[in-house]
Amino acid sequence: MPFFDTNDGARLAYEDYGTGRPIVFVASWALNADMWEYQIPFFVEQGYRCIALDRRGHGRSDRRSTGYDMDTTADDLAALIEHLDLHDAILVGHSMGGAEVAHYLARHGESRVSRAAFVSAALPFLLRTEDNPGGAPEAALDAFTAAFRSDRPQWFARQAQVWFATHLGNDVSPATIDWMIGQCLSASPWASLHLFQSMFRTDFRPGLREITVPTLIIHGAADSSANIDVTARRTAQLIPDNVYKEYPTASHGLFITHKNELNADLLEFFKA
Numbered sequence: 001m002p003f004f005d006t007n008d009g010a011r012l013a014y015e016d017y018g019t020g021r022p023i024v025f026v027a028s029w030a031l032n033a034d035m036w037e038y039q040i041p042f043f044v045e046q047g048y049r050c051i052a053l054d055r056r057g058h059g060r061s062d063r064r065s066t067g068y069d070m071d072t073t074a075d076d077l078a079a080l081i082e083h084l085d086l087h088d089a090i091l092v093g094h095s096m097g098g099a100e101v102a103h104y105l106a107r108h109g110e111s112r113v114s115r116a117a118f119v120s121a122a123l124p125f126l127l128r129t130e131d132n133p134g135g136a137p138e139a140a141l142d143a144f145t146a147a148f149r150s151d152r153p154q155w156f157a158r159q160a161q162v163w164f165a166t167h168l169g170n171d172v173s174p175a176t177i178d179w180m181i182g183q184c185l186s187a188s189p190w191a192s193l194h195l196f197q198s199m200f201r202t203d204f205r206p207g208l209r210e211i212t213v214p215t216l217i218i219h220g221a222a223d224s225s226a227n228i229d230v231t232a233r234r235t236a237q238l239i240p241d242n243v244y245k246e247y248p249t250a251s252h253g254l255f256i257t258h259k260n261e262l263n264a265d266l267l268e269f270f271k272a
Contacts, residue, residue: 001060004083006076010067013060014053014080018044023090023270025052026077026097028252029122029199030156030184030192032059035094038259039266046267048090053080055100057191068194070202074103081112090270092117094255095226096199099123106207117216117266120252122226123235125203132203134230141200148193156184162224165251172257180253208238215242216269218262220250243269 003011015033023043025036033052040050054061055073067076077100081089089112093101098121105116128135147155160181164172184192217239219232226232228246236244245265250258 004080006056006067006079008064008067008072010056010062010064010076012054012056012062012076012080014051015040016049016051016084018047018049020047020049021088021090021270022049022051022084022086023092024077024081024086025050026091026093026100027052027055027058028094028120029096029196030058030187031094031180032183032187034059034183035180035255038256039092039263042263043267048270051080051084051086053077057188057195059186063188063191065190068191069198070099070103071107073100073195074107077101077104078108087112088114090115090117092119092266093121094119095122095252096195097121099199099202099204102204102207102211103202105211105213106204110211110213113213115214115216115270116211117218117269118232118235119218119262120220120223120226120254121217121231121235122199123231124205124208124238126200126230127203134234136200136230141197144196145193148196152189152192153181153185156181159225163251164253164257165220165222165224165249168222168249168251170249170251170257172253176256180256205238208235209240211239214269214272215239216245216266217242218245218247218254218265220247220252220254220258222249222251225252243272
């Protein structure tokens with residue numbers, strides 16, 4: 001598979017399929033390019049070029065000891081876009097990938113981007129502060145850190161069913177759950193922990209207010225990983241003239257449980 005080098009010398013892997021207008025898929029926290037298994041073939045068949053990145057510390061990319069913060073991941077995304085000399089690109093980010101897309105736009109501008117889609121995105125600001133009373137307290141991050149360091153495989157295993165909201169009738173096979181947990185465990189534990197902490201503490205609100213490209217927000221109303229009241233509904237108030245969609249029975253893993261609906265909504269947005 002192809003690789004490119006970032007400004008600090010990290011060697012990152014990416015996948016590149018099809019021809020036509022480019023879509024850059026940015027994966028969720030702890031996942032890699034493989035998570036887009038149900039999106040990339042669909043959009044290649046629709047005539048798009050699909051590119052997906054393994055962020056540093058994930059998948060086939062370098063596991064360096066540094067760079068696990070939102071500034072660096074946004075710069076890594078910029079390095080990929082510049083390496084491929086992409087223009088008129090569509091950016092699609094899931095969860096932390098959505099935060100990376102937002103931070104890329106804030107740090108590097110919109111000159112190479114024509115549209116952005118935030119799917120189950122961890123935006124706009126997760127930490128509770130005086131001007132962000134709806135966020136989670138620092139103690140919640142401390143509890144996550146302790147559980148993650150104590151038994152990381154068990155933490156992911158406990159998350160699996162709520163990640164897909166199987167209690168609401170979403171049909172997800174045990175094999176799919178095992179596949180997702182395996183992807184998460186394949187990421188560097190160091191990278192996963194420090195990226196989560198950086199995402200939790202980063203305030204994306206100023207950048208979101210400055211977005212001018214057409215923007216789509218999709219979120220599951222049953223999302224227990226990124227509560228919709230804390231994330232998508234507040235994000236929609238910050239981005240001018242966005243297209244906003246809620247899936248009533250979807251949780252965080254809607255790119256699997258609601259893949260057909262998601263693909264259709266993304267395609268409609270891309271063609272608008």
